[in-house]
Amino acid sequence: MNCPDLYLPIALFIDDDHTLHLWVNRYLSNAGFRVISCFDGEQGIEIFKEMSPDIVLIDIQMPILDGFETCRALRNLPNGKNTPVIMMTVTEDPEGIAHAYACGATDFVVKPVNWEILIHRLHYMVKASHNLRRLAQNELRLSKAQKMAQLGDWEWHAIRNSLHWSNEIYALLGLDIDDFTPNTRNFRDFIHIADVPYVLRHLRTIIKTKKAATVEFRIITSTHQERFVVQQIEPLLNHKGSFIGLVGIIQDITERKEQENKIRHLAYYDYITQLPNRVFFLQFLTKTIELAKRNKRHFAILFLDLDGFKGINDTYGHQVGDMLLKEVSTRLTDGLRCSDLASRFFDYFDHKVDVARLGGDEFIILLNELAQPEDAATVAERIKRWITKPISLGDRQMHIGVSMGITVYPHDGDDSGTLLKNADMAMYHAKKLGKGHYQFFHKGMALRAEKRLEMETYMNLAVAKNELRLHYQPVVDARSGRMIGAEALLRWQCPQLGFLPPNDFISLAEENGMINQFGAWVIREVCRQYSIWQQQEFDDLTISVNLSSLQFNQPSFIPMIESTLQEYQVDPAFLTFELTESMIMADTDKMLVKLNELKKLGIKLSVDDFGTGYSSLSYLNRFPLDYLKIDRSFVKELSKSQDAAAIVNAILALAKALNLKTIAEGVETDQQKQFLQNTTCDAIQGYYYSKPVPVEEFQHFWTLTNKAILQT
Known part of the structure; x- marks a missing residue:
């Protein structure tokens, strides 16, 4: 170890993922941290005892001890009370995050990690932690110094009511020793008027109990300056133990108070918006x-999440994002200042705490003394109006929305953790409704969240436990009826939850990132199965696979496809990837590059649910596509609606002009089949021929269908 390394902040990383340790060492070492790696919670606790790191990063999902237990154990160590602890998770699940904070976590970060932002946060937390530690050390040293240093002293004798000051006190108050005679009345005049009751109360207690005390208060000097002082006051007793007066030592602590305020501001206020932070x-x-x-009153919490902030932040950069956050915080504080419903609590520095920034694009608002829950809805409507007004940032005009979750004390929780968790959960449900909504919490949300968390727990093990299944739905030639392909559709055979179709779990997998594992498994399984069919001479068909945008946009997607094809030695021409119109249009330039890479491999490309997405058709000629799949919503109405028939014919004509093959999905009736057979449609897929079936049933259907066609 180099000597300079000894002065670097120590980052303890606890995770069972060896690959992630390589990334952590790479990024954090370059960012000026000395990284110590541990691979389970028990090892991490022992290293923590020995090394006393400056910051700790813990993965939630670990063997032996999970992240929650590890964090709780660290907080119980003598040197673990104030060390920043960051929990790492694959999802922004509200309940999991609330549990992490309950166990003592300082913050959380979602995988995959944005290393640049994480490093800034780590440096900020280490700085704040060191400042708080120095504050505690300074206070301890000052306490000892006050007993030793005779900075300014005074003495008051009760019987003759005489008060003596040392020269330092005259200097502190800006007085001339020759022109001023102190007494108890004029000394009181120098105490800040707001602090007089506080000081007098302490003096009475000292006289009554005959015990020493330390009192901090403000004084106003003869030049009208406000100063902070601390006094160590002791009672004077005669030989009989009777009270005869007071003696005190006074010290000007204004500079110390200013430094404490700066440090406290760094620890308790958000550095971008200057609003109170989560702590x-x-x-x-x-x-x-x-x-x-105590007073049997109600209040409400509004949990705010900005709609569209991430897109602005990613497009224009963090500087613009920070300016936007400042503007939103200004609108909230200015609006609430005029509201008679906002709370009126004050901190030590006279700042209102009716609005705070929790982190990212999340804000929290406290509405105190509600007469009725509808008052919270009134404020929510006002907040929508404040935030949705156009925001001018330089020469740009931004538009942003807000989603809100609302909890009411004590109906929705009687402790801070429950109220905040339930407000976050209600906000999540508001976002599900679309942008610009607010939702009051109700118990049904908690039940759904529990089920969702349960499903997510099992989902993390689905691939490892071999619980995923593929069902195949045949695709047949529109004219001959011969089976020419199939669509591979994912199913989950969960021992605890039963047999789940994709509608029950795909959206959750996309939210928590598991769709990447699921998608990779589907492609590998399709290639493995096709290699078996090749050996059995069942290889004269194409198999289509649906792609998620999250999976498709992974940098490792193309290399994964290449290695899988090479592993199973299959002809890429059998494979068709289905993409939605919205996926293709999300970033056309990057999409074109990736689609061309897939075409070079020999893979076919299809637009799924054509006609339901982006309205522009210019991309059809630009992108290297092979198929259009006519959405089932049009096919369903063929026998009932002339408009649907006209749309299908228009799509078929467009595809023919662009030399694209067509597949009609969702065909269920003989009328629909006959209509399509009398058009230029190339292939048909739907329950008319077969529902999606396991591989054994699919092979049987394949054999029977093609044998019957050969016989005719």
Whole structure:
């Protein structure tokens, strides 16, 4: 180890993923951290005891001890109270995140990791942690110094009511020793008027109990300057133990207070918006709950998430994103200042805590003393109006929305963790409704979240436990009826949840990133099965696979396809990838490059559900496509609607002009089949021929169908 390394902040990384350790060492080492790697929670705890790292990153899913248990154990160590701990997870599940904070996590980060942003956050947390540590050390040293240093002293004798000041006190107050005679009345005049009751209360307690005390308060000097002082006051007793007066030492601590305020601001306020942060808000929420419980009052929490912020941040950069956050925070604070429903709690520096930034594009608002829950809805509507107004940033005009979840104390929870978790959950459901909605929490949301979390737990093991299945739906030639291909469709045979069709789990897999594993498994399984069919001479057909945009946009997607084809030694021409119109149009230039790479491999490309997505048809001629799949919604209406028939004929004419083959999906009736057979449609897929079936039934259908055609 180089000597300079000893001065680097230590980052302890606990994760059972060896590959991720390589990435952490690469990025964090280059960013000025000394990285220590551990591969399970127990090892991490022992290293923590020995090394006392500056910051800890823990994966939630680990053997032996999971991330939650490891975090809780670290917080119980003598040197683990204030060390920043970041939990790493593959999903932004509200309940999992709430559990992480309950176990003592400082923050969380979602995999795959944005290393640039994470490194900034790590440096910020380490800096704040070091500053708080220095603050605690300074306070300890000052406490010792106050007992030793005679900075300014005074003495008051009760019997003759005489008060003596040392020269330092005259200098502190800006007074001339020859022109001013101190007494208890004029000394009181120098105390800040707001602090007089506080000081007098302490003096009475010292006189009554005959015990020393330390008092901090503000004074106003003769030049009208406000200063902070601390006094160590002790009672004077005679030989009988009777009270005869007071003696005190006074020290000007204004500079120390200013530094403490700066450090406290760094620790408790968001550095972009200058709003209270999550830590500060949770402290005040706890106090609010105590007051509401004592006074039997209600209040509401509004959990805000900005709609469209990520797109602006990714497109224009973090500087523009930060400016947008500042503008939103200004609109919220200005609006709430005029609202009679916002809370009126104050921190040590007279800042209101009615709005806070939790992180990212999430804000939280506290509405105090609600007369009725509808008041929260009124404020939510106001917030929508404030935020949805156009935002001018330089020469750009931005538009942004907001989704909100609302909880009401005590109906939706009687502690800070539950209220915040339920508000987050309600916000998630509001987002599901589309942009610009708000939702009050109800218990049904919690039940759905539990089921969702349960499914996600099992989902993480589905590939490893070989629970995924493929069903194949035949595609037949429109004229001959001969089977020419199939669409591979994913199913999940979960021992705990039963047999699940894709509609029950694909959306969750896309949200938590598991769709990448599932998609890779589907492609490997299709190639493996086709290699078996090649050996059995069942190889005169094409198999189509649906692609997720998340999977398709992975940098490793093309290399994964190449290695899979090479592993199973199959002809790429058998494989067709189905993409939606919205996927193709998301980033046309990058999409064109990737589609051409797939075409070079020999893979065919199809547009799925054609006619239901992006309205422009210019990409059909630009992109290297092979098939158009006519959406089932048009096929379903063929026998009932002339408009549907006209749309299908138009799609067929367009495809023919562009030399693209066509497949009609969702064919269920003989009328639909006959209509399509009398057009230029090339192939048919649907329940009229077969539902999606397991591989054994598919092979049987294949054999019978093609044998019957040969016989005729």
